[in-house]
Amino acid sequence: MLWLADTTTATTTATTSPGSDSTYIYVIGGLTVLAGIALVRFYRGLQQSEFLERLLDVHTSGSSAHTRRTDAHVWAFAGEFLARRSEFWVLYGQFVLTALFVGVVGILLYANKVASDSALPVLSTVLGIVLGKTLLSARGIQGAQVTNPPLPPTNTTRPTITPAGTPKPGDTLSAQVGVWTGTAPINYLYQWSRITDETPTSIDSETHETYVVRSADIDSTLVVRVTAQNAAGQSAVTSPPTQAVAASDAGSASGSPTNTTPPEIQVGDAAPTVGAVVEATTGDWTPTPPQYGYQWRRTRGNQTDDIAGATASSYEPTDEDVGWSLVVAVMPLDDAGAAALGAEAAVSGPTDPVVAAGG
Numbered sequence: 001m002l003w004l005a006d007t008t009t010a011t012t013t014a015t016t017s018p019g020s021d022s023t024y025i026y027v028i029g030g031l032t033v034l035a036g037i038a039l040v041r042f043y044r045g046l047q048q049s050e051f052l053e054r055l056l057d058v059h060t061s062g063s064s065a066h067t068r069r070t071d072a073h074v075w076a077f078a079g080e081f082l083a084r085r086s087e088f089w090v091l092y093g094q095f096v097l098t099a100l101f102v103g104v105v106g107i108l109l110y111a112n113k114v115a116s117d118s119a120l121p122v123l124s125t126v127l128g129i130v131l132g133k134t135l136l137s138a139r140g141i142q143g144a145q146v147t148n149p150p151l152p153p154t155n156t157t158r159p160t161i162t163p164a165g166t167p168k169p170g171d172t173l174s175a176q177v178g179v180w181t182g183t184a185p186i187n188y189l190y191q192w193s194r195i196t197d198e199t200p201t202s203i204d205s206e207t208h209e210t211y212v213v214r215s216a217d218i219d220s221t222l223v224v225r226v227t228a229q230n231a232a233g234q235s236a237v238t239s240p241p242t243q244a245v246a247a248s249d250a251g252s253a254s255g256s257p258t259n260t261t262p263p264e265i266q267v268g269d270a271a272p273t274v275g276a277v278v279e280a281t282t283g284d285w286t287p288t289p290p291q292y293g294y295q296w297r298r299t300r301g302n303q304t305d306d307i308a309g310a311t312a313s314s315y316e317p318t319d320e321d322v323g324w325s326l327v328v329a330v331m332p333l334d335d336a337g338a339a340a341l342g343a344e345a346a347v348s349g350p351t352d353p354v355v356a357a358g359g
Contacts, residue, residue: 168213
């Protein structure tokens with residue numbers, strides 16, 4: 001009986017002191033939270049160190065037998081390396097987490113501490129890893145990607161002016177942008193200039209791709225300055241000059257038509273609409289020329305572009321015109337259909353921006 005009494009007492013003592021067990025469970029829970037965070041940070045740290053070492057090695061490599069890599073190539077390698085690192089984490093990361101879980105549960109089993117509260121260490125381990133990944137994500141480490149920096153436009157072939165030959169008043173010249181490298185998209189701006197006595201002078205409002213030669217250009221050469229722009233910057237290159245502008249064989253500069261009332265675009269009270277034809281008036285000229293030539297243009301902000309093939313007195317807006325205003329340039333022509341000698345084109349005021357059909 002005494003032996004049985006002692007056993008009962010001992011058993012009661014062992015099962016009625018939950019304080020030490022509970023403390024143990026919470027200590028294990030806190031430690032596993034820290035272990036989860038440490039594991040993620042350690043794993044990421046190893047990857048970042050390897051990445052930096054390889055990046056430094058590539059960036060500083062170069063000798064008589066190896067050409068030093070450019071910054072663009074270095075960052076391209078960095079992006080590829082980080083992408084592969086992320087792929088590794090996706091494929092094998094869960095294995096690392098599972099190994100940690102198994103290890104923690106194994107310790108608890110070995111210590112004979114698995115009870116109704118044993119879920120706490122496992123859950124705290126999950127919490128630790130989640131916290132670790134969240135902290136690293138907030139620092140821009142988790143899933144970091146390095147992309148190639150945008151490259152500004154660089155000209156490899158100079159702009160040119162076509163057609164070749166000797167330009168005359170009334171001729172239409174076109175700017176060819178040449179060849180450019182750089183990060184797309186690249187936009188182009190134009191500025192036409194005449195060179196007289198080796199002094200270039202910008203021609204006001206001539207900032208589109210084509211230019212109609214005028215009598216004021218006679219004996220001067222013409223150039224166009226092309227400015228290429230993208231997200232990384234801009235660069236400008238000037239074309240070689242044309243031959244000196246020669247006087248037209250037809251007509252005389254005496255009595256050249258002069259515009260007295262600018263042309264207008266007849267739209268009505270509404271804005272121009274895609275598919276709805278608009279008409280241009282010629283304006284008033286003194287003396288009145290035999291006929292007129294037209295060039296429709298779209299304009300927005302500081303950019304004005306000729307509309308290819310739009311050379312009639314009327315124009316039907318297309319979807320490409322939506323958001324742009326329309327203007328028309330009217331040039332007086334002689335009986336032969338050439339620009340009247342000494343005359344200059346008159347340009348209408350802009351319309352409201354073109355709207356989509358049904359808009």
